[in-house]
Amino acid sequence: MTPMLSLATVSAAYGSFQALFGVSLDVARGEAVGVIGPNGAGKTTLMRVISGILPMRDGTMSIEGREIGGLPAHRVVEQGIAHVPENRRLFPRLSVEENLRIGAFIPSARARFAEQLDWVYQLFPRLKERRGQPAGTMSGGEQQMCAIARALMSKPKVLLMDEPSAGLAPIVVQQVFELVHRIRAEGLTVLIVEQNVQQVLDVVDRAYLLEVGAIKLSGTAAELKGNSFIREAYMGL
Amino acid sequence: MDIYLLEAIINGILLGGVLALLALGLNLIFGVIDVVWICYADIVMCGMYAIFFLYAQYHVPLPLAFLIAIIGIAALGILVHLFIIAPVLDSAPINQLLATGGLLFFLQSFATLLFGTDFRNIGVRLPVLEVATIYVSFARLIAFAVALIGAVALYVFLKRTYIGTAIRAISQDREIVGLMGVDQRRIYLVVSGIGGALAGLAACLLALQYDVHPFIGNTFGPVIFMICVLGGLGNMIGGFIAAFVISQIIAIGGYYSSTELSYVFAFTFFIVLMFIRPRGLFAP
Ligand SMILES: Nc1ncnc2c1ncn2[C@@H]1O[C@H](COP(=O)(O)OP(=O)(O)OP(=O)(O)O)[C@@H](O)[C@H]1O
Ligand SMILES: [Mg+2]
Numbered sequence: 001m002t003p004m005l006s007l008a009t010v011s012a013a014y015g016s017f018q019a020l021f022g023v024s025l026d027v028a029r030g031e032a033v034g035v036i037g038p039n040g041a042g043k044t045t046l047m048r049v050i051s052g053i054l055p056m057r058d059g060t061m062s063i064e065g066r067e068i069g070g071l072p073a074h075r076v077v078e079q080g081i082a083h084v085p086e087n088r089r090l091f092p093r094l095s096v097e098e099n100l101r102i103g104a105f106i107p108s109a110r111a112r113f114a115e116q117l118d119w120v121y122q123l124f125p126r127l128k129e130r131r132g133q134p135a136g137t138m139s140g141g142e143q144q145m146c147a148i149a150r151a152l153m154s155k156p157k158v159l160l161m162d163e164p165s166a167g168l169a170p171i172v173v174q175q176v177f178e179l180v181h182r183i184r185a186e187g188l189t190v191l192i193v194e195q196n197v198q199q200v201l202d203v204v205d206r207a208y209l210l211e212v213g214a215i216k217l218s219g220t221a222a223e224l225k226g227n228s229f230i231r232e233a234y235m236g237l
Numbered sequence: 238m239d240i241y242l243l244e245a246i247i248n249g250i251l252l253g254g255v256l257a258l259l260a261l262g263l264n265l266i267f268g269v270i271d272v273v274w275i276c277y278a279d280i281v282m283c284g285m286y287a288i289f290f291l292y293a294q295y296h297v298p299l300p301l302a303f304l305i306a307i308i309g310i311a312a313l314g315i316l317v318h319l320f321i322i323a324p325v326l327d328s329a330p331i332n333q334l335l336a337t338g339g340l341l342f343f344l345q346s347f348a349t350l351l352f353g354t355d356f357r358n359i360g361v362r363l364p365v366l367e368v369a370t371i372y373v374s375f376a377r378l379i380a381f382a383v384a385l386i387g388a389v390a391l392y393v394f395l396k397r398t399y400i401g402t403a404i405r406a407i408s409q410d411r412e413i414v415g416l417m418g419v420d421q422r423r424i425y426l427v428v429s430g431i432g433g434a435l436a437g438l439a440a441c442l443l444a445l446q447y448d449v450h451p452f453i454g455n456t457f458g459p460v461i462f463m464i465c466v467l468g469g470l471g472n473m474i475g476g477f478i479a480a481f482v483i484s485q486i487i488a489i490g491g492y493y494s495s496t497e498l499s500y501v502f503a504f505t506f507f508i509v510l511m512f513i514r515p516r517g518l519f520a521p
Binding site for chain 2: 091094103106
């Protein structure tokens with residue numbers, strides 16, 4: 001079966017600094033896959049390359065078999081990939097609902113805006129209460145929910161999440177991870193970058209370890225949890 | 238209160254309308270594209286010439302001449318972006334200033350070459366209204382009303398439409414709007430078109446009140462920049478309010494002294510304020 005998302009020997013660079021070296025990964029339909037790795041490994045770069053903010057230097061990339069390598073970001077969304085960026089990146093002076101409206105900018109999403117909005121408000125009742133408030137005035141956890149909701153508004157097939165638990169209180173972190181379950185239950189495919197290795201391995205099916213821009217290890221969540229290198233270096237066990 | 242002072246105040250408010258409209262256009266472009274169109278007032282001048290030739294020379298009905306001017310200047314705005322701004326978008330701000338500043342000199346010289354330095358008037362004489370012994374120019378009243386309608390229309394557009402929301406979003410996070418499916422380059426063209434249309438609308442309103450000549454941009458261009466900086470560059474509401482503050486200073490200053498001196502007052506006020514609030518009247 002063709003994978004939902006497939007990357008083959010993808011390389012990327014910032015100017016003359018190469019940040020990704022021939023990364024290959026597959027995500028099957030309905031699967032949740034994690035990407036873990038130390039600071040500066042290139043996890044964010046990987047997400048940015050997939051969503052087209054950073055042009056790929058080399059390799060191929062496809063969604064449901066359709067080539068997306070080289071498409072600009074605004075075209076990638078139309079292919080069904082939504083990206084919850086690192087540090088949330090909400091539009092702070094727009095209201096919560098305006099942030100959600102921007103999330104539904106692509107024509108196919110505009111057509112079903114009301115329906116999507118209902119769904120998203122059902123997932124995040126808190127956002128409905130705060131719909132008129134400037135997004136930048138909410139708590140960190142609420143902002144993260146809003147960033148995820150904004151991405152969901154485009155009705156994506158694949159959701160990319162870059163460290164959604166960063167900087168949040170433990171109880172909120174728990175909520176974010178529970179959300180991954182719920183999003184999968186809605187039929188979405190998830191690729192999630194996390195530093196919270198222990199917790200992310202509880203919600204994903206498989207994971208990749210990225211170090212200095214290359215995949216060093218991959219396996220099922222259970223395999224990685226039992227891997228002594230991962231346990232020592234990333235779980236502090 | 239002195240009836241003439243009241244008249245000056247009212248005229249000041251009316252004058253503020255067109256200035257506010259131009260400040261909106263300049264701030265919109267700056268806020269979204271991060272470029273200052275130094276040549277903005279000279280683009281208005283092009284619009285005034287267009288109206289003059291269409292109406293006074295070729296006898297196109299005035300409303301149609303206005304419409305053509307607005308659409309034409311909107312198109313000019315898009316061309317300015319495509320050929321002058323887009324190529325220097327990633328270069329240093331000084332290069333961008335030089336590019337739009339160069340266009341200012343180009344437009345002024347080109348207009349001089351084509352049309353000479355004559356002052357031309359479209360020759361529409363609108364009545365002066367007398368309301369309870371206060372004289373108000375009807376042209377100014379129309380200009381004020383239309384400018385206000387233009388501002389409200391822009392507000393509704395920015396607030397209620399997808400493109401409008403994207404325009405506001407882009408000025409808050411340039412990189413991330415792409416993830417929402419927004420094509421930055423398209424938004425820049427839309428904004429340049431709107432900026433041009435606002436200049437075209439201002440040209441219509443000014444053509445009813447003033448003669449057009451190649452250097453007319455120099456008479457109100459600096460005032461618009463002053464207004465934008467005073468309101469906080471890129472702050473559309475700030476610029477809108479600042480337009481009325483400045484026009485009041487000019488009107489009341491003109492009442493107590495002379496028109497020339499009133500501009501000196503306005504610029505003095507501006508300079509002093511820049512020392513007290515360097516980031517504009519409304520900076521947090
Ligand atoms: N805009 C940029 N210009 C130049 N180099 C960059 C840029 N962004 C990231 N880098 C470099 O690319 C490498 C990978 O960065 P990236 O942000 O992808 O890492 P990361 O794995 O997401 O790290 P973190 O866990 O800290 O978020 C780092 O060495 C970083 O310094
Ligand atoms: Mg990162």
